[in-house]
Amino acid sequence: TRHMPLSFCIAKGFGLNLRVLTIAMYATMMRRTMGYLYNFSRLRPFLPLGFNVQVHSFLGFCLVFHAFGHMCGHIAYYECHVKRGFAKAFTQESLLRTGSWARRGKGDAITGYLLLTFLLLMASTALYRGKTSQHFRAFFLVHYLYNIWPVFIFLHVPDLWPYFLSITGAIVLERAFNFFYMTNFSTLGSSRACSHGVTFLSVPRGRDTSPGCYYRIKIPAISHTEWHPFSLAGSVSSHHLTFFVASVGDWTQALYQIVSDPILRDRTMVQVQGPFAAPAKWAARVTTEPILLVASGIGITPFFSLMATKVADEQSFQSDKEVYQELFQEEVSQRRRSVSTVKAIKNMSLEAPVVVNSDLQELRVVWMIRDCGELLFYLDYVHQLVKSQNSFSRHVVYVDVYLTGLGKGSDPVQMVAQTLFLLTVSDLMSAYMNIHFGRPDLSDIFEQRKPKQMYYCGGVVMKSHLGKLCQEHGAQFHPEDCGSSPTFISFIEKKFSEWRARMVKRVRKNAKLRRQTARQQSTNYAAGAHEEEEGVMG
Numbered sequence: 001t002r003h004m005p006l007s008f009c010i011a012k013g014f015g016l017n018l019r020v021l022t023i024a025m026y027a028t029m030m031r032r033t034m035g036y037l038y039n040f041s042r043l044r045p046f047l048p049l050g051f052n053v054q055v056h057s058f059l060g061f062c063l064v065f066h067a068f069g070h071m072c073g074h075i076a077y078y079e080c081h082v083k084r085g086f087a088k089a090f091t092q093e094s095l096l097r098t099g100s101w102a103r104r105g106k107g108d109a110i111t112g113y114l115l116l117t118f119l120l121l122m123a124s125t126a127l128y129r130g131k132t133s134q135h136f137r138a139f140f141l142v143h144y145l146y147n148i149w150p151v152f153i154f155l156h157v158p159d160l161w162p163y164f165l166s167i168t169g170a171i172v173l174e175r176a177f178n179f180f181y182m183t184n185f186s187t188l189g190s191s192r193a194c195s196h197g198v199t200f201l202s203v204p205r206g207r208d209t210s211p212g213c214y215y216r217i218k219i220p221a222i223s224h225t226e227w228h229p230f231s232l233a234g235s236v237s238s239h240h241l242t243f244f245v246a247s248v249g250d251w252t253q254a255l256y257q258i259v260s261d262p263i264l265r266d267r268t269m270v271q272v273q274g275p276f277a278a279p280a281k282w283a284a285r286v287t288t289e290p291i292l293l294v295a296s297g298i299g300i301t302p303f304f305s306l307m308a309t310k311v312a313d314e315q316s317f318q319s320d321k322e323v324y325q326e327l328f329q330e331e332v333s334q335r336r337r338s339v340s341t342v343k344a345i346k347n348m349s350l351e352a353p354v355v356v357n358s359d360l361q362e363l364r365v366v367w368m369i370r371d372c373g374e375l376l377f378y379l380d381y382v383h384q385l386v387k388s389q390n391s392f393s394r395h396v397v398y399v400d401v402y403l404t405g406l407g408k409g410s411d412p413v414q415m416v417a418q419t420l421f422l423l424t425v426s427d428l429m430s431a432y433m434n435i436h437f438g439r440p441d442l443s444d445i446f447e448q449r450k451p452k453q454m455y456y457c458g459g460v461v462m463k464s465h466l467g468k469l470c471q472e473h474g475a476q477f478h479p480e481d482c483g484s485s486p487t488f489i490s491f492i493e494k495k496f497s498e499w500r501a502r503m504v505k506r507v508r509k510n511a512k513l514r515r516q517t518a519r520q521q522s523t524n525y526a527a528g529a530h531e532e533e534e535g536v537m538g
């Protein structure tokens with residue numbers, strides 16, 4: 001391309017970037033592979049585990065931008081340097097020309113326009129995915145186009161087949177592994193409907209699991225296409241996988257209806273796929289490093305299984321200790337490194353490091369809640385979890401709850417509701433769970449706790465604040481998204497709404513001006529006609 005026109009070089013430049021971006025896009029969708037690679041600490045800084053959806057949506061919009069650049073470059077090149085200009089650009093080497101394009105493998109215009117249409121469909125539905133359940137469903141279904149995307153890439157530039165076959169192969173392998181090896185089939189028989197619209201979803205556990213991870217759940221009776229992610233809530237040693245599902249949209253409400261009916265729930269099939277690793281998984285290590293978990297709102301769910309597992313692990317250690325004490329009147333001071341039994345057995349060797357019990361650090365959880373009413377059920381659950389430490393000689397989990405959304409309303413009904421709520425939550429305070437009113441002083445918590453690792457799940461504003469704090473205090477930061485709209489999408493959505501509002505305002509202003517001018521003209525015309533009439537009469 002050294003002697004090629006600038007427009008052609010621009011098209012090729014964008015085209016090359018498109019290849020890299022497409023591969024990066026597909027890589028962000030391979031959550032299982034990413035979870036596996038996250039085990040290697042050297043690779044961690046390069047893996048967007050926990051915020052892959054953010055990266056994915058950013059790359060998606062980069063793809064749209066580059067696809068436009070690529071198309072404009074080609075059109076400009078044809079317009080300026082090729083006979084029949086624009087028309088040729090459209091039919092260039094196209095499918096209309098009986099497939100000779102495939103042999104030469106240079107690129108085809110019609111498939112390019114189709115690829116751009118797919119991209120625009122995916123990007124536009126992604127912009128509105130947070131609006132309603134229907135919008136999310138449209139976004140979800142349209143995103144299935146990613147399955148035929150590589151086929152069209154191949155049709156577009158056949159020469160690139162090894163390139164795209166490898167990425168398609170990787171994703172197909174991962175999906176097949178997930179479906180055939182990691183999916184359990186069960187019924188909703190042991191699930192129950194709880195207060196505050198929360199569903200307690202419980203299925204027998206198949207294979208080994210890990211704390212902090214999440215599962216994808218499909219219920220064909222509700223939808224044949226939708227898989228919904230939910231974090232594991234119980235201990236990994238439990239015989240059941242348990243999840244708490246808040247009724248926030250069509251799918252979760254339909255689930256609540258089903259489990260409320262004892263006959264229906266026994267008959268309803270559920271598919272549970274997982275576990276998929278989330279950063280919180282690594283917080284479960286038996287370690288002497290201080291760890292801090294921060295959650296806002298519903299972001300507490302990935303930490304449930306972590307807390308439950310820590311408590312269950314301590315329970316089994318305490319009972320071992322008692323037996324040893326009874327039999328030999330000696331103290332057990334060492335313990336295994338992993339809370340997962342299978343991992344502990346795999347790592348068993350004489351040289352395997354053990355941890356001295358007295359050096360162990362408790363798990364410190366900071367949970368910020370704005371909308372208290374909705375999360376009352378979850379508060380109750382955390383209270384039950386930490387309360388079971390009563391019989392232990394030392395506690396392993398400590399939770400600080402911050403109620404940040406109180407005292408705003410001046411509506412008397414709301415104030416009465418808040419007072420009742422406060423009376424209820426004050427009952428939940430214990431030696432392992434403290435309830436504070438107001439915002440936490442996170443800098444102070446960092447100073448006191450000096451965490452080496454910090455895990456966060458919740459909104460984006462707090463995420464950037466915590467990221468900075470971690471940098472200042474030299475702690476490793478592991479954020480996790482919990483279903484909120486990606487920042488980049490929110491940013492584009494905001495800019496788009498602002499632009500639309502400006503346009504509407506401008507159109508209205510112009511219309512008003514036009515109306516005023518027309519009125520002025522008609523008044524002038526009427527006045528002129530009147531004067532003329534008077535002149536004629538005179």
Ligand SMILES: Cc1cc2nc3c(=O)[nH]c(=O)nc-3n(C[C@H](O)[C@H](O)[C@H](O)COP(=O)(O)OP(=O)(O)OC[C@H]3O[C@@H](n4cnc5c(N)ncnc54)[C@H](O)[C@@H]3O)c2cc1C
Nearest residue numbers: 130133136227228229230231245246249250251252301483
């Ligand atoms: C890793 C992860 C773990 C989660 N864990 C829990 C949990 O333990 N308990 C809980 O109550 N909720 C959890 N959620 C959120 C839960 O997945 C959604 O609330 C649920 O899918 C809503 O579906 P809906 O159709 O009823 O609501 P909708 O009205 O369709 O969606 C409400 C919002 O939920 C999100 N959402 C909907 N469908 C999906 C989907 N298929 N994949 C990803 N996000 C979706 C979207 O942000 C959407 O705007 C988790 C989300 C993620 C990403």
